[in-house]
Amino acid sequence: MARKYGICGNVSEKSGATLFGIPEGTSARACADMAGVTDVTAVALLMKRDKFEGKVGQTCVIEFLDDEDKSKLVLFGLGNKEGASLKTWKKCLAAAYKAVLKEKESVVRVGLPLTEWDLNESDLQKIAQSVTQLAGRIDYRFDRHKTVSRHEYRGIDELLVLQPETMRSSVFSKLIKPYVDKGDYLARAVNAVRDMVNEPASHMSAATVVREAEMVIKAAENPALTMRCYGKQQLIDMNMGAFLGVNKGSTTEPVLIQVDYNPRNAKKGVHLFLVGKTVIFDTGGHNMKLSGNMDKMKIDMAGGAAMLHTMYVIARLGLPVRVTALLPATDNMIGPDAMMPGDVLTSMCGKKIEITNTDAEGRLCLIDAITHAIAQGATHIVDMATLTGAMIMACGHTAAGIFGNDNEFINTLIDASKVAGEQLHHFPLEEFEEMRPAHKSEISDLVNSAGGGGGHIKAAFFISEFVGNTKWVHLDIAGVAYSPKPTEFDPKGATGFGVTTLVELAEAMST
Numbered sequence: 001m002a003r004k005y006g007i008c009g010n011v012s013e014k015s016g017a018t019l020f021g022i023p024e025g026t027s028a029r030a031c032a033d034m035a036g037v038t039d040v041t042a043v044a045l046l047m048k049r050d051k052f053e054g055k056v057g058q059t060c061v062i063e064f065l066d067d068e069d070k071s072k073l074v075l076f077g078l079g080n081k082e083g084a085s086l087k088t089w090k091k092c093l094a095a096a097y098k099a100v101l102k103e104k105e106s107v108v109r110v111g112l113p114l115t116e117w118d119l120n121e122s123d124l125q126k127i128a129q130s131v132t133q134l135a136g137r138i139d140y141r142f143d144r145h146k147t148v149s150r151h152e153y154r155g156i157d158e159l160l161v162l163q164p165e166t167m168r169s170s171v172f173s174k175l176i177k178p179y180v181d182k183g184d185y186l187a188r189a190v191n192a193v194r195d196m197v198n199e200p201a202s203h204m205s206a207a208t209v210v211r212e213a214e215m216v217i218k219a220a221e222n223p224a225l226t227m228r229c230y231g232k233q234q235l236i237d238m239n240m241g242a243f244l245g246v247n248k249g250s251t252t253e254p255v256l257i258q259v260d261y262n263p264r265n266a267k268k269g270v271h272l273f274l275v276g277k278t279v280i281f282d283t284g285g286h287n288m289k290l291s292g293n294m295d296k297m298k299i300d301m302a303g304g305a306a307m308l309h310t311m312y313v314i315a316r317l318g319l320p321v322r323v324t325a326l327l328p329a330t331d332n333m334i335g336p337d338a339m340m341p342g343d344v345l346t347s348m349c350g351k352k353i354e355i356t357n358t359d360a361e362g363r364l365c366l367i368d369a370i371t372h373a374i375a376q377g378a379t380h381i382v383d384m385a386t387l388t389g390a391m392i393m394a395c396g397h398t399a400a401g402i403f404g405n406d407n408e409f410i411n412t413l414i415d416a417s418k419v420a421g422e423q424l425h426h427f428p429l430e431e432f433e434e435m436r437p438a439h440k441s442e443i444s445d446l447v448n449s450a451g452g453g454g455g456h457i458k459a460a461f462f463i464s465e466f467v468g469n470t471k472w473v474h475l476d477i478a479g480v481a482y483s484p485k486p487t488e489f490d491p492k493g494a495t496g497f498g499v500t501t502l503v504e505l506a507e508a509m510s511t
């Protein structure tokens with residue numbers, strides 16, 4: 001996303017759209033005054049035309065069609081003062097952005113509801129953050145494989161937050177600007193994840209993920225962010241037999257991408273690892289997926305993609321906490337050398353795994369990366385994966401599953417998800433203890449797939465066998481990584497789920 005954004009002190013520009021929130025029941029005169037328009041009658045007529053009363057979700061577009069001034073004013077309803085909240089604001093602003101996109105405006109200025117709503121400092125900051133964050137979310141399109149004209153409207157490319165007249169520049173820069181920035185970083189990261197996940201497997205490989213990571217390092221502009229890659233021979237030398245097993249059917253080599261953020265002021269005694277499933281395409285292997293379920297399998301790197309771009313935001317914000325992302329990248333294909341059902345693989349930690357289902361490959365990639373994380377001194381591990389079909393059955397496309405071995409860490413993550421506005425549903429493993437032995441194998445230490453229902457919970461138990469005493473949380477995002485239809489703020493397709501929650505987690509862990 002190449003959008004420019006920033007803050008500005010006045011609205012005298014002669015093009016683009018300026019967005020003002022209007023409380024319910026505001027008179028045309030007051031609206032005109034607020035927006036600095038002299039022709040009250042025209043404003044009243046337009047408000048009547050659009051049936052605009054200032055209710056949540058309503059908008060009214062006012063055009064100035066003289067030679068001098070080609071700008072537009074978009075009034076959007078704020079509803080009653082009593083209903084003022086971040087949630088309401090997002091609904092109101094979303095309606096305004098949709099009106100802007102309909103009007104095909106590229107330059108957008110947004111006024112904050114400083115006098116219209118009684119906001120404390122923290123509320124105002126969250127609202128300022130949402131201006132940039134929400135614009136990115138709503139104004140996203142994935143059309144790089146369409147033949148489009150150069151002249152076609154490409155959405156908002158300049159977004160400005162207006163400095164309230166009553167606030168001094170220095171105060172505005174100190175109080176508001178960092179949150180406008182944060183919203184922008186999050187929007188960029190989420191949309192970059194969406195691009196990676198929406199991109200067909202024909203245009204992706206472990207090597208393209210490496211290039212994406214290199215772009216993240218460059219874009220983050222923070223020397224504390226570095227990366228290294230482990231190629232096939234190194235993975236063999238490290239005994240990553242589980243991860244390598246998944247790659248056996250592939251014509252391209254696997255890569256374990258490691259992105260480190262190690263700032264000088266990092267909090268002592270904390271090293272968070274983010275381990276993301278990065279299966280470029282999942283055919284299921286010899287236990288092949290049904291044809292109707294396979295075309296979406298380009299999304300199987302959503303966990304890794306989200307973790308990679310989370311690192312961008314963490315580095316951009318300069319959070320004082322040490323974080324490392326690990327992306328074991330490969331596809332899961334069939335071929336003469338592909339792993340066979342019944343094979344036994346030896347994982348990096350030495351545990352042997354009987355392959356009862358070649359389609360349960362994500363966990364094989366994760367566990368070797370987790371062993372690698374523990375070897376490097378991880379104090380906390382979050383793994384995130386589009387892991388099981390059972391997860392979609394359990395929580396649909398609404399919530400991700402959260403599982404783990406430490407309730408305090410689980411709660412920290414759930415709190416982070418609430419700040420982020422992403423939904424997690426906790427499955428306490430202690431309540432499903434009888435499922436723990438499901439992965440026993442007759443011929444080796446474990447089977448990789450137990451079958452028999454509760455697959456999302458059993459998968460978490462499988463991974464738990466490899467985390468030891470390290471504080472660990474597993475997020476199954478099989479249902480939420482991709483939306484089969486448009487939602488309130490998001491288009492259909494990849495969602496970028498997890499980025500915002502993980503950034504909030506890193507922020508919480510840095511204090």
Ligand SMILES: [Zn+2]
Binds near residue numbers: 358359360361362
């Ligand atoms: Zn699979």
